[in-house]
Amino acid sequence: MTTTSGDRPHTMRGVYLPGDSTAVVRDLDVPEPGPGQLLLKVGASGICGSDIGFIYHEHKTHRGIDGPAYRGVVAGHEPSGTVVRSGPGCRKFGTGDRVIVYHIAGCGVCDNCRRGFMISCTGAQRAAYGWQRDGGHAQYLLADEATCVPLPDALTHVDGALIACGFGTAYEGLRRIGVNGDGDLLVVGLGPVGLAAGMIGRGMGAARVIGVEPSAQRREWAAGLDVFDTLAGPDEAADAIAAATGGRGAATAIDCSGSRPGRTTVLDNAAEWGRVSLVGEGGTLETEVSDTLLHKQLTLYASWVTSLPTMAELATNLVRWGLSPQKVVSDRFGLADADAAYRLAAGVSRGKVVLVDEDDR
Template structure:
């Protein structure tokens, strides 16, 4: 079968690989659509980050090259011995966490913090940028009949955003600043809207993404090149600051503006993956008891995300800006999302079935 493999920085190749088998406890899925994630782009531009190179991943036992892709939907075509929740023909998505199930975090149900954590499509256990993949049934979820395969491929990034909102202990009527309006920033805006945010301000430099942010539910979009965002945020919140900020840029400007814009005892959640370190003065936290919290992926959020998207509380309209064939993923996918046209795109989704593009 065909699959997109990461060999190294700026080295992704579509090759023929062995088709996976539905072994004990595994569900075999024929992939319909798979999104290209920001994590995939980080691996393409600056990896390896999550991808095991040289030393095998402790759970998958594999090293690069690895099959990419973790935001995908498809049909069950076969189930392994012992699988009881699924049958051939079921429409599904995968929650792509690879966890040991035995460490202290896993035993507490916080499997996204597993000491040996990996991600399907990054750690060498297979991936969604392929014709077929297999995954344990406990991390496979059925999708409603009225949800398209394309929209189902957006559940994973939406679950990232929903988890970050939960980690912030965000409450109905709270105020928020979202730093950046790429795919995760836009998903965060939608989740905040669904959570009943009183005010959503977004940091976004001038581009079409400002319009995307407004469409997602932002009340105000500000360009840091044009205004002092912390000052504007304080004006909008009675001189206090927002209850929570959500950093999705992975850039120092977002980090710094976020800390300065939250109120006393406010919370900044860092959802972005960073390619290099940053610095700040801890007094920014000490003098006002502000908090910085990291958030990684999701845990137990997939069912809620599917329900919120199915009933329209999270619309996810307009996210898919391009559909491409697997064979063209480097030029039409990775190069597009890292080149001069990148700001025009939110989510590029990929299919191994050429007929879906006709």
């Protein structure tokens, strides 16, 4: 499937994160795909909270990764784009195919990789896009074909970028707790992942979707998405959840806040025999055990990102459900404005912030 470069330029722009709360745009060479690799023209690349927390402000070791996490590469681990050239040995994708990129390239042979969970790869070759290898904050991206899944025609590149991380993370967490029409879904923390959880929960058939978020601005943004039946701040959460569920609490609940108060809210307001998913990074979990956990017969699930097959399944399901992830995007920026995009994402953004190809803006 090797193609010619045609009019493709030899240089491009890419975004780097020096670790001092800035984003810097640099010129670099357009890479050539080797065996099993695809060269993508990036259509969209999301800004993730983990990029901000572990790279943007200061370079720190990411949880689960030994040694320095960010190695001075092009940032961005939420890419989606179109294949412009494929290297030798590629068998699934060729020029013109639209793809979503799973953001970890694993060793391919450990048990986790064989299950599709490259996020938990135990091989020394494990490399995350935007962390240990060049990521999606550029005009072009060199991706392993094995990390790509098809982007359905009904979805945009922005949709694909959101599926690559945040929506995939939310979907995996909701699958673990079996969200369905038999009960209500409680979502705590309405950042991009929480908004994704609410939207996917609606697609999975939750009877009611209840959101809890301390930021009034984010609650206002969430209210306009036609996803949540009830929205509340932390202080009124217990009363609002009780009113929405007839005093039973939520049959399924997911914490996307990564905070101790958020996790407490999830556990306290889960129904008897409830199923609780924890996907928010960071923070601690402290709880009274007997009344909160044991006597309510709760089941807790901890979930980190998702698998490659499940990400592909989500893309198909979103089309079937008639849902578009880009609905949660509040702000779009071109690469030239990456610094402003990161400042907004690290500050007071209402919803998701993405970098997009200038032609798609």
